[in-house]
Amino acid sequence: MRKITVLRDNWKFLKADIPAETAVQYAAQGESITLPHTWNAVDGQDGGNDYYRGTAWYVRTLTKEELAGEKAYLEINGANHTADVWFNGAKICHHEGGYSTFRVELTDIREENTLAIAVNNADSDRVYPQKADFTFYGGLYREVRIIAVPNEHFELIKDGTPGLKVTPVVDPKTGDAEVTVETWHNADHVEITVNGETQCVENKAVFHIPHAHLWDGVNDPYLYTAEAKLASGDAVSARFGCRYYECDPEKGFLLNGKSYPLRGVSRHQDRKGKGNALDIADHREDMEIVKELGANTLRLAHYQHAQEFYDLCDENGIAVWAEIPYITMHMTNGRENTLQAMRELITQCYNHPSIVVWGLSNEITAASAVNEDLLENHRLLNDLCHHMDSTRPTTMANVFMLETDSPILEIPDINSYNLYFGWYLGDLEQNDEFFDDYHAKYPNRVIGFSEYGADANPAYHSSNPQRSDYTEEYQALYHEHLWKMIEERPYLWATHVWNLFDFAADGRDEGGKHGENQKGLVTFDRKYRKDAFWLYKAAWNKKDAFVHLCSKNYVNRAEDTTMIKVYSNCDTVTLYQDGKEIGTKSGHLVFTFDVTLTGEHEICAVSGACRDTMHIVRVQQPDESYIFNKALGQVTNWFDAEENDPACFSVEDTYGELLANEQTKAVIEAMMAKNVAERGDVAQSVKNNPALIRMMSRMTMLSLLKQGGTDEEGIRQVNRILQGIRK
Numbered sequence: 001m002r003k004i005t006v007l008r009d010n011w012k013f014l015k016a017d018i019p020a021e022t023a024v025q026y027a028a029q030g031e032s033i034t035l036p037h038t039w040n041a042v043d044g045q046d047g048g049n050d051y052y053r054g055t056a057w058y059v060r061t062l063t064k065e066e067l068a069g070e071k072a073y074l075e076i077n078g079a080n081h082t083a084d085v086w087f088n089g090a091k092i093c094h095h096e097g098g099y100s101t102f103r104v105e106l107t108d109i110r111e112e113n114t115l116a117i118a119v120n121n122a123d124s125d126r127v128y129p130q131k132a133d134f135t136f137y138g139g140l141y142r143e144v145r146i147i148a149v150p151n152e153h154f155e156l157i158k159d160g161t162p163g164l165k166v167t168p169v170v171d172p173k174t175g176d177a178e179v180t181v182e183t184w185h186n187a188d189h190v191e192i193t194v195n196g197e198t199q200c201v202e203n204k205a206v207f208h209i210p211h212a213h214l215w216d217g218v219n220d221p222y223l224y225t226a227e228a229k230l231a232s233g234d235a236v237s238a239r240f241g242c243r244y245y246e247c248d249p250e251k252g253f254l255l256n257g258k259s260y261p262l263r264g265v266s267r268h269q270d271r272k273g274k275g276n277a278l279d280i281a282d283h284r285e286d287m288e289i290v291k292e293l294g295a296n297t298l299r300l301a302h303y304q305h306a307q308e309f310y311d312l313c314d315e316n317g318i319a320v321w322a323e324i325p326y327i328t329m330h331m332t333n334g335r336e337n338t339l340q341a342m343r344e345l346i347t348q349c350y351n352h353p354s355i356v357v358w359g360l361s362n363e364i365t366a367a368s369a370v371n372e373d374l375l376e377n378h379r380l381l382n383d384l385c386h387h388m389d390s391t392r393p394t395t396m397a398n399v400f401m402l403e404t405d406s407p408i409l410e411i412p413d414i415n416s417y418n419l420y421f422g423w424y425l426g427d428l429e430q431n432d433e434f435f436d437d438y439h440a441k442y443p444n445r446v447i448g449f450s451e452y453g454a455d456a457n458p459a460y461h462s463s464n465p466q467r468s469d470y471t472e473e474y475q476a477l478y479h480e481h482l483w484k485m486i487e488e489r490p491y492l493w494a495t496h497v498w499n500l501f502d503f504a505a506d507g508r509d510e511g512g513k514h515g516e517n518q519k520g521l522v523t524f525d526r527k528y529r530k531d532a533f534w535l536y537k538a539a540w541n542k543k544d545a546f547v548h549l550c551s552k553n554y555v556n557r558a559e560d561t562t563m564i565k566v567y568s569n570c571d572t573v574t575l576y577q578d579g580k581e582i583g584t585k586s587g588h589l590v591f592t593f594d595v596t597l598t599g600e601h602e603i604c605a606v607s608g609a610c611r612d613t614m615h616i617v618r619v620q621q622p623d624e625s626y627i628f629n630k631a632l633g634q635v636t637n638w639f640d641a642e643e644n645d646p647a648c649f650s651v652e653d654t655y656g657e658l659l660a661n662e663q664t665k666a667v668i669e670a671m672m673a674k675n676v677a678e679r680g681d682v683a684q685s686v687k688n689n690p691a692l693i694r695m696m697s698r699m700t701m702l703s704l705l706k707q708g709g710t711d712e713e714g715i716r717q718v719n720r721i722l723q724g725i726r727k
């Protein structure tokens with residue numbers, strides 16, 4: 001028998017970088033807390049990039065009773081970023097990496113025992129992540145347990161292993177599955193049971209399941225269980241799924257022999273007010289939202305998530321991209337940490353049928369050159385994945401400016417890109433062009449879309465939404481385009497919206513909020529589903545019929561005619577204004593109606609039994625509370641094309657056109673030289689980046705200047721100079 005005790009209560013917490021003896025001595029004066037816990041739940045979410053990154057202590061007394069068993073192990077399921085464990089005055093373990101499980105044996109057990117754990121999330125040049133767009137919450141933010149076992153027991157130490165590894169291989173022709181179960185233990189024999197059959201072996205058994213009931217994604221996520229038992233009574237088990245899949249360069253993802261395009265979202269593991277210290281109810285609520293949305297895949301970014309969440313993915317048929325926190329900036333001293341993180345991820349998550357790929361890194365070339373050290377690190381990771389798991393392909397999420405002929409793209413089995421054209425820079429169509437070019441150039445490579453998104457604060461609204469205005473309307477328009485782009489390119493093996501939920505990035509301060517990345521389809525507190533959520537729900541959720549009126553918070557409208565947009569998974573939608581029918585439209589997902597405004601109105605959308613209602617008001621002056629950045633608002637609308645003499649150059653010409661003329665090129669170069677002086681980093685990365693220059697060449701000077709934050713007068717000035725040069 002094994003006895004598991006969750007150490008939830010009776011912890012003392014001291015946020016101080018002090019020696020272990022001092023922490024134990026002053027523990028009584030510490031703050032009483034329960035686990036899971038993070039010390040950055042507030043300061044990691046309020047902006048300023050000034051949250052506490054250092055050491056803190058968790059101290060607790062353990063009775064002999066809590067440790068009862070022939071052997072006792074401490075299990076920590078997440079200590080971010082590093083942990084040092086002290087037991088009865090001796091240091092017994094050091095662990096680097098904040099997202100995986102690790103265990104240590106507790107010996108020297110007394111009547112009363114003191115456990116003291118120092119957790120540290122300070123800067124380091126060897127533990128990932130160090131540079132990334134999310135808060136690195138410090139703490140013991142997942143469960144801490146005592147596992148008491150007999151002398152003969154399953155392995156507990158090595159890379160946090162669950163003690164058994166289940167490999168089901170399905171023969172596509174017969175539908176039969178061959179299930180190999182390997183175990184690690186210190187006994188002579190083990191009894192392994194699968195599907196009602198028990199084998200007594202040294203450590204490994206192979207089972208045959210005729211006509212296996214397949215794990216078939218969201219349609220039928222059927223799970224089997226493998227159980228392993230020792231004569232001592234120690235037992236472990238794992239659920240597994242029988243499925244086969246492939247990623248095809250032309251057909252995209254196929255599950256169990258059938259086309260099954262992976263279409264979904266990414267998830268970070270934090271929420272407002274709690275940070276990363278989530279409990280099972282939080283995980284379940286997130287999964288309910290995923291199901292409501294109708295997504296069939298999740299990218300669990302940018303690190304190993306809680307076992308409870310992978311379990312939920314198994315149960316609900318959600319295909320998962322799992323990855324390690326090797327992100328943004330390669331560190332020469334970080335190689336061992338990446339390999340360890342990958343070893344732990346695969347060891348601990350191998351049995352989950354939901355996981356379909358291992359992600360080697362994310363945007364690793366964003367702040368690092370593609371040099372031999374970085375390539376070598378990726379090759380080692382890739383080989384490690386293949387060595388540990390012959391059943392799953394590897395991938396990585398590349399930054400948009402990585403040249404598609406970069407040697408790094410040849411390392412993983414399948415490729416993926418993160419693109420933000422239409423948000424940070426460029427036009428929406430550039431997403432389409434990027435994939436068309438890639439697919440034409442590399443018809444034999446599998447390519448996916450690992451991130452795309454746009455920020456929206458539900459307080460901001462516009463009838464003329466523009467890139468970077470943070471309105472709910474722009475985010476919705478952005479996703480309408482991207483959804484269509486994806487629909488037209490079924491070869492994309494997986495696509496993941498960035499992100500399902502707003503999340504904390506304490507370094508951010510934008511879009512009317514401090515410390516938040518607002519690319520979520522749902523707000524950080526999970527309370528509000530932005531319009532873009534309903535677009536995807538209309539596209540993906542075939543079960544729950546609904547109509548959704550967009551822009552409900554855009555109440556005050558300074559216009560005679562306003563556009564009312566409805567997202568729905570029904571075929572026809574009828575709109576009513578103050579009880580009077582405006583019209584009925586047939587279509588797919590998006591239904592728009594023009595409505596004349598005179599005063600206060602009730603708008604109602606109906607399809608069969610589904611209805612949605614909102615109130616809007618005709619006002620004389622635009623409601624300024626709907627505009628995030630008034631200066632930006634002006635720049636967006638002030639420029640009038642008619643002002644320009646078409647015989648001469650203007651800011652409305654593309655960057656490429658301006659570079660092609662010697663005179664205008666000189667103007668642009670002079671301007672760039674000024675920028676280099678002012679913003680060396682950005683300008684330098686433009687200069688050395690042919691992919692970026694190619695992309696910029698297609699953009700108008702006006703949009704480049706606006707993106708660069710040039711104010712109205714600055715734009716006028718450049719325009720005046722260009723207007724002095726004849727075409």
Ligand code: GCB
Nearest residue numbers: 133362363418451498517519
């Ligand atoms: C990315 C990163 C992700 C960021 C996202 C963004 O490419 O992979 O971590 O949060 O962009 O919103 O900028």
